[in-house]
Amino acid sequence: MNKIYLDNAATTPLSSEVLNEMMPYLTGDFGNPNSLHSFGRTAKSAIELARERIARAIGCEPSEVYFTSGATESNNWALNGIAKANRHKGNHIITSKIEHPSILETCKKLEREGFRVTYLDVDEMGLVRIDQLLHYIGADTILISIMSANNEVGTIQNIQAIANIAKEKNVIFHTDATQAVGAVSFSVREMGIDAMSISGHKLNGPKGVGALYVHDGVVITPFMNGGEQESGLRAGTSNVPGIVGLGKAVEIATRDIMANSKKVRELRDYFIKKVVELIPMTQLNGHPVQRLPNNINLSFGMVEGESLMYLLDLNGIAVSTGSACSSGSVENSHVLSAMGIAPDLAQGAVRFSLGRNTTKQDIEYVIEKLVECVEKLRKISAMSKSQVGKEDE
Ligand code: PMP
Numbered sequence: 001m002n003k004i005y006l007d008n009a010a011t012t013p014l015s016s017e018v019l020n021e022m023m024p025y026l027t028g029d030f031g032n033p034n035s036l037h038s039f040g041r042t043a044k045s046a047i048e049l050a051r052e053r054i055a056r057a058i059g060c061e062p063s064e065v066y067f068t069s070g071a072t073e074s075n076n077w078a079l080n081g082i083a084k085a086n087r088h089k090g091n092h093i094i095t096s097k098i099e100h101p102s103i104l105e106t107c108k109k110l111e112r113e114g115f116r117v118t119y120l121d122v123d124e125m126g127l128v129r130i131d132q133l134l135h136y137i138g139a140d141t142i143l144i145s146i147m148s149a150n151n152e153v154g155t156i157q158n159i160q161a162i163a164n165i166a167k168e169k170n171v172i173f174h175t176d177a178t179q180a181v182g183a184v185s186f187s188v189r190e191m192g193i194d195a196m197s198i199s200g201h202k203l204n205g206p207k208g209v210g211a212l213y214v215h216d217g218v219v220i221t222p223f224m225n226g227g228e229q230e231s232g233l234r235a236g237t238s239n240v241p242g243i244v245g246l247g248k249a250v251e252i253a254t255r256d257i258m259a260n261s262k263k264v265r266e267l268r269d270y271f272i273k274k275v276v277e278l279i280p281m282t283q284l285n286g287h288p289v290q291r292l293p294n295n296i297n298l299s300f301g302m303v304e305g306e307s308l309m310y311l312l313d314l315n316g317i318a319v320s321t322g323s324a325c326s327s328g329s330v331e332n333s334h335v336l337s338a339m340g341i342a343p344d345l346a347q348g349a350v351r352f353s354l355g356r357n358t359t360k361q362d363i364e365y366v367i368e369k370l371v372e373c374v375e376k377l378r379k380i381s382a383m384s385k386s387q388v389g390k391e392d393e
Helices: 016-026 038-058 071-085 101-112 130-136 159-168 240-255 257-278 305-314 334-338 343-347 360-392
Strands: 065-068 092-096 116-120 141-145 172-176 195-199 210-214 282-284 295-300 324-326 329-331 349-353
Touching: 016 240, 038 065, 038 195, 038 210, 038 240, 065 071, 071 101, 071 141, 071 172, 071 195, 071 210, 092 101, 101 116, 116 130, 130 159, 141 159, 159 172, 210 240, 240 257, 257 282, 257 295, 257 360, 295 305, 305 349, 305 360, 334 343, 343 349
Parallel strands: 092 116, 092 141, 141 172, 172 195
Antiparallel strands: 065 210, 195 210, 282 295, 295 349, 324 329
């Protein structure tokens, strides 16, 4: 069976260019970067090259890049570390209702520890309400954390405007750029971003590795205590092959940003146009233009997203839903709820996230199968409704 992967927002395949770069550090060049002999020095230089590559790609100094185990860690560290190191200045944090759980859960934990957190609303396209940001920012606000682009609906935030407000009010600004690096151009220093989270596996790099950029002068408490790795802020023997892979992946993603984005955006727009034409009662969720080039989030009326996802899977097509199944009940996505999407449409939401290797042929196949699957599910839904009607009589 033809297998098509349209879940690149969940994770991406490792690119061969990245794997080639990592291979020596998975085999012969296995040294501990903290060792002083030649094995150690080889590993250490590889890490420093990765740090330079990331710094060049996002427009900062290598000394401002810290390696982590992924964006979950980067987000946890940024919020906990910055909040605690700046507590003497105030205890108020501002974030949004549509952040990734690694931000929202950390904020909840900080609230339990005495911080006050404001969760900004978004509009119906998923854009953070700047008017609310201006309203809630105060003398005790120490940190603003707003994601650059949303993982479910792909909406890209007005990051420059938020960074400007933060700068003007002298508040530290962190952004979770996990989904945005490689799709949006960053120059963190120029833009006035103080901290930024990055993950390897969303950019055709390895899993379990990421980075946190922290602007020089921003104080942050260590994430882990122990050795002197990562300037003593994140102890533990470095994941050398992972870091090498992350450096290469970020370099490639930013190097090829225009070409990749253009190709993927064209396929995305074609897909949306065709599906909306062919399938009645279909709605695009998220911003129509200011969205990640690879993100398509559609709600199909009278269809359960979960059922559609499974049916597509039976046809070899991997997508994901906007809802998470917890303890037997399907909970609506917090992102779609915050955008004011009606619960029945939120239940029918499916995310198709394209990748660098997605072809027009893949897209044609998915459209054909999608039409069949939605039709099938709507027939079943109509039949079960009429059955319920009969039982009620
Ligand atoms: N933030 C966003 C926006 C994400 O999409 C993800 C991954 N789903 C994360 C953070 C967490 O990244 P990681 O898997 O590297 O921990």
